[in-house]
Amino acid sequence: MGEENRSIKARLQARNVSRREFLRFCTVMGATLALAPGMVPKIAEALESKERLPVIWLHFQECTGDDESFLRTSDPTVADLLLDVISLEYNEVLMADAGAQAEQKLEEAIKRYAGRYVTIVEGSIPSGENAYYCTIAGRTAEQILQEVSSQTAAIVAVGACAAWGGWPSARPNPTGAKGVYQLVKDKPIVNLTGCPHNGVNLAATIVHYLVFGRLPALDSYGRPLFAHGKRIHDNCERRAHFDAGQFVEAWGDEGHRKGWCLYKMGCKGPQAYYNCPVVRWNGGTSWPVQAGHGCIACAAFGFWDAMTPFYGRLPEVPGFPVEVTVDRLGVALSAVALAGVAAHAIATVGWKRATRGRQEQKEQEQEAHAAGGSLEGAAGLEQGGEVGDAQGAQAAPSAREREKPISNGDVEQSG
Numbered sequence: 001m002g003e004e005n006r007s008i009k010a011r012l013q014a015r016n017v018s019r020r021e022f023l024r025f026c027t028v029m030g031a032t033l034a035l036a037p038g039m040v041p042k043i044a045e046a047l048e049s050k051e052r053l054p055v056i057w058l059h060f061q062e063c064t065g066d067d068e069s070f071l072r073t074s075d076p077t078v079a080d081l082l083l084d085v086i087s088l089e090y091n092e093v094l095m096a097d098a099g100a101q102a103e104q105k106l107e108e109a110i111k112r113y114a115g116r117y118v119t120i121v122e123g124s125i126p127s128g129e130n131a132y133y134c135t136i137a138g139r140t141a142e143q144i145l146q147e148v149s150s151q152t153a154a155i156v157a158v159g160a161c162a163a164w165g166g167w168p169s170a171r172p173n174p175t176g177a178k179g180v181y182q183l184v185k186d187k188p189i190v191n192l193t194g195c196p197h198n199g200v201n202l203a204a205t206i207v208h209y210l211v212f213g214r215l216p217a218l219d220s221y222g223r224p225l226f227a228h229g230k231r232i233h234d235n236c237e238r239r240a241h242f243d244a245g246q247f248v249e250a251w252g253d254e255g256h257r258k259g260w261c262l263y264k265m266g267c268k269g270p271q272a273y274y275n276c277p278v279v280r281w282n283g284g285t286s287w288p289v290q291a292g293h294g295c296i297a298c299a300a301f302g303f304w305d306a307m308t309p310f311y312g313r314l315p316e317v318p319g320f321p322v323e324v325t326v327d328r329l330g331v332a333l334s335a336v337a338l339a340g341v342a343a344h345a346i347a348t349v350g351w352k353r354a355t356r357g358r359q360e361q362k363e364q365e366q367e368a369h370a371a372g373g374s375l376e377g378a379a380g381l382e383q384g385g386e387v388g389d390a391q392g393a394q395a396a397p398s399a400r401e402r403e404k405p406i407s408n409g410d411v412e413q414s415g
C-alpha cells in the first residue's frame with residue numbers, strides 16, 4: 001500500500017462502515033482492555049484521527065494457527081475493522097505477491113515506514129548452527145527478524161512459538177528454537193501467548209497502541225495484563241462446582257454431563273492466567289472448559305514441557321493445598337452430610353482467603369513492576385491522561401530477565 005488513503009477515517013468511509021458498526025468495535029476493544037465504558041467515545045475519536053498503522057507480519061516455525069485464529073474469528077466486526085485500522089504491508093500467507101516480488105515488498109516497507117511500523121511475529125526462530133532450519137529467500141529466520149526489527153517501532157509476538165519458542169522448543173528442541181525476546185533486546189515487545197493467540201487480544205493490543213501511543217501494561221512474562229492479569233480458575237463457570245467439591249471423575253460420567261469441575265481430569269486452570277473464559281472463541285461462543293475439556297494452560301511460558309501430561313492432575317492450587325481440600329471434602333460429605341457442609345464452608349472460606357491473599361500479592365507485585373520497571377506511566381489515558389508518544393513504550397527484555405521460568409516440578413508428572 002502506498003501513502004494514499006492512510007487515514008483510518010477515510011478507509012472506514014471508503015468501505016461504507018456504519019457508525020454503529022465502528023462504535024461496536026470500539027466497545028469490544030474497550031471491554032477487552034478493561035477500560036471504563038466512558039472511554040468508548042474517546043477510543044473512537046482517537047482512532048478516527050489517526051493514520052493506519054503500517055504492519056509487517058512475519059512467519060517462521062509455526063503452523064499458521066495464529067493467522068487462522070485471527071482470520072477465522074466469527075466476529076466480522078473485529079477482524080474486518082482491525083484490517084481497516086492497520087495497513088498490512090507484508091504477510092506471506094495473505095499477500096497476493098510471491099517469491100522475489102514479495103521480498104521486494106518487504107524491503108520497500110522497511111524503508112518507507114522505518115521507525116513507524118509494528119512487526120507481528122508468528123512462529124519460533126531456530127538459532128545457532130540450526131538457524132538454517134527456517135530459511136526464506138536464502139536468509140535465515142533470525143537474519144530476517146534482525147533486519148525487520150532494526151527499523152520497527154514495536155514487536156507483537158503472537159502465539160506461544162513467537163513468544164517463548166512454543167512446541168518447536170519443547171525438549172529436546174532439535175532446531176534450537178527461540179522466542180523473539182531471546183533474540184531482540186532493544187525494542188518494545190509484547191507477548192500474546194496462547195496456542196494459538198486470541199485474535200481479539202491482538203486487535204485490542206493494536207488499538208491500545210494507536211489510542212495511547214504505547215503498548216499495554218505487561219506482566220513479568222511480557223504479556224498484556226488486560227489479557228493475562230486474571231487466573232482462568234477465578235473466571236471459570238465451573239468454579240462453583242470446584243468450591244462445592246463436585247468433580248468429573250471420568251470422561252462422560254454424570255459429573256461431566258452436568259458440567260462439574262474438570263480439575264481431577266487434569267485441568268490447569270488454577271495455574272493459568274488468560275482471559276479465555278471472558279473473551280472466548282468463535283465470536284464469544286465458547287472456550288475449551290465450557291466445551292468439556294480441561295484447560296492445558298497454553299498461555300503459560302513453557303507449557304508444552306511444564307504442563308504435561310495434560311491429563312495429569314495438578315498437585316495443588318497456588319495459595320492452598322487443593323488436593324487436601326478435595327479429599328477431605330469428599331470424605332466429610334460422604335460420611336456426615338452436616339459435617340461435610342461445615343467442612344466445605346470452612347475450607348471454602350479458608351481457600352478464598354488464601355487465594356485472595358495470593359492474588360492481591362501478585363497484583364501488588366505487578367503494579368510495583370509496572371510503576372518501576374518497563375512500564376513507567378502505563379496508567380496514562382486509562383486514568384484520564386494524555387495520549388503519549390509511541391516511543392514511550394519501553395523494551396520488554398528487562399522485565400523478562402527477572403522472570404522465574406516454569407519448572408517441571410510445578411506439575412504432577414504421573415497421569
Ligand code: SF4
Binds near residue numbers: 233269
Ligand atoms: Fe474451571 Fe478448571 Fe478451575 Fe475446575 S479446575 S473450576 S474446570 S478452571
